[in-house]
Amino acid sequence: MNVLVIGSGGREHALVKILNRSRHTENLYAVPGNSSMTKYAEVYGDMKETDTEGIVRLAQEKNITWAVIGPEAPLNNGLADSLEDAGVKVFGPRKLEAQLESSKAFAKKIMIKYGIPTAAYQSFTNLADAAAYIKQQGAPIVIKKDGLAAGKGVAVAMTEHEALEAVKEMLAEGENHPVVIEEFLEGEEFSLMVLVNGNYILPFDIVAQDHKRAYDGDTGPNTGGMGAYAPVTHIGQAVIDEAVHQIVKPMAEAMTKEGLDYFGVMYLGAIITEDGVKVIEFNARFGDPEAQVLLSLLDSDFIDVLEAVKNKEPFDLQFSSDSMLGVILASKGYPKEYKKGEKVSIPAELEDIVFNSGLKYLEDGNYETSGGRVLLVTGRGKSLDEAKTEAYNNTAQIKFDNEALFYRNDIGERGV
Known part of the structure; x- marks a missing residue:
């Protein structure tokens, strides 16, 4: 075909x-x-x-x-x-179904209506009302742009000042979308990919862990993701089952009850809190860079998987027992302003384990940057430690001007 x-x-x-x-x-x-x-x-x-x-x-x-x-x-x-x-x-x-990602207010309304565990929130289009709510709630607090923002429309504000600045920026003149202000949830995050067709669901057997903040130690602004690894062995099957049965399955059923017919990936960004697993966000497509890691570990024929989901048939997803870790190299300045056209050189022996996020090929293994996130360099091994060592050894072989790109040095640290 x-x-x-x-x-x-x-x-x-x-x-x-x-x-x-x-x-x-x-x-x-x-x-x-x-x-x-x-x-x-x-x-x-x-x-x-x-x-x-x-x-x-x-x-x-x-x-x-x-x-x-x-x-x-x-x-x-x-x-x-x-x-x-x-x-x-x-x-x-x-x-209509993609609103699960394209409108945070839409997703929140469904979660609240059907009792799906998530952070308390309010939605605002008026700066004065939003500011009053922030001052009432205090910090830390989370500000989200209601619309597509390539994973960057979120501010985790640790102070009221940061929160107010984020709201001002997101409600800037010309914006047509409200801002969602959420309760700050504390705990460990993970990413679960589930294939959905109406009320049929096929969860991935393993979860990944993304690293959203730009710099080491989870500092700096939120990005589209600076690296990921899988499996996350310290998050047990009981937690994954809770996420599936308390969140994803109810959300798929809720969409159906709302007259919607969802077909595709339902990406759950989840957090393990003292009160159980809760939703941080839903996306309507595979996560990036989680997809590069998870799909590399998937041994099943992907067309067979798609056909099973289309026909709502039982399917046993097969994953490698290996661990895999990927490190994003990003343009200096990302997720804010950055330069394009910087030269990058990738050794031929690494081309099959590098995923191109924002590179334009020139010749002889030489590229130039064309985006904020430039490439994901991966490593694979029998353990996460092996995968991490290989990924960073491979990263060290990517040649670029010292100031052109940056990357985090602590991807996977929580899992090792």
């Missing part, structure tokens, strides 16, 4: 690699893709992921059976709806 992947980052690079491994895949295409995907797929780099009409036309021309949508923007634009209308099987929720 012919398969199409939508997106251009490291997550989509991982999707292309695992779909290329499927015995069912005859021809593989990527829009817009990136230069690292050309080894596996025909890449349409001049087409935008938001060009719904162009993508539908391409899908029809190439007789696409399955389209897998990686990023949140085309989901929010209704690409899944249009592809489905054209007779393509799509892995990724339709526009």
Whole structure:
């Protein structure tokens, strides 16, 4: 069968690699893709992921059976709806269901209505009201932009001043979305990916742990993710079961009761609190960089997985017993302003274990940066310690100007 992947980052690079491994895949295409995907797929780099009409036309021309949508923007634009209308099987929720991620207020309302454990919150469009609420609640407190922000629209404010500054920035002139202000939850976080079709769910057997803050020791601003590892062996099966049965399954059922028909990944960002597992956020697509790690460990044929979920059939997901860890190299200044066009060199022997998030290929293993998060360098081993050592040894071999990129040195520290 012919398969199409939508997106251009490291997550989509991982999707292309695992779909290329499927015995069912005859021809593989990527829009817009990136230069690292050309080894596996025909890449349409001049087409935008938001060009719904162009993508539908391409899908029809190439007789696409399955389209897998990686990023949140085309989901929010209704690409899944249009592809489905054209007779393509799509892995990724339709526009209405994608509100689970695109509107934090929408997700919160459902969680509160159906008693799904999450932080207390209020939603505001008025700065004076938001400021009054912050002063009433005190800090620490969490401020979230209600809309797509590529994982960066969250401020964990440790002081009232930080909270007020975050609210001012998110409610700046021209913004049309409210701001959600949440209770600060304390505990250990983890990421659980669950494949959902209506009230049918197929949870991943292992969880990953992401590192959202920019700098070592979980300091600095929130980012789209600075590294991840899996499995998280110190988080036991009982916690995963609680997350599935108390949160994900009720959310899938709640969406159905609301007249919605969710089909795709339901990504749960969860936290283990004194009162049990609670929701930090839901996303409507695979996490990045968690996807690169988790999909690399998935031994099952991914097309078989998609078909089972589409048909609501039982399926036994098979994962490697290995551990895997990935380190993000990001442009200096990320997640704020940063320069593009910085030169990066990747040794040929590392190209298969590096995931391209924001690199443009030049020649002979040389690239230039084209984004904030540039690449994920991975390591794999029988233990997390082995995987971490290999990942950082590999990271040390990536050549760039001293000031061009930065990375955290403590990815996986909690799990080792």
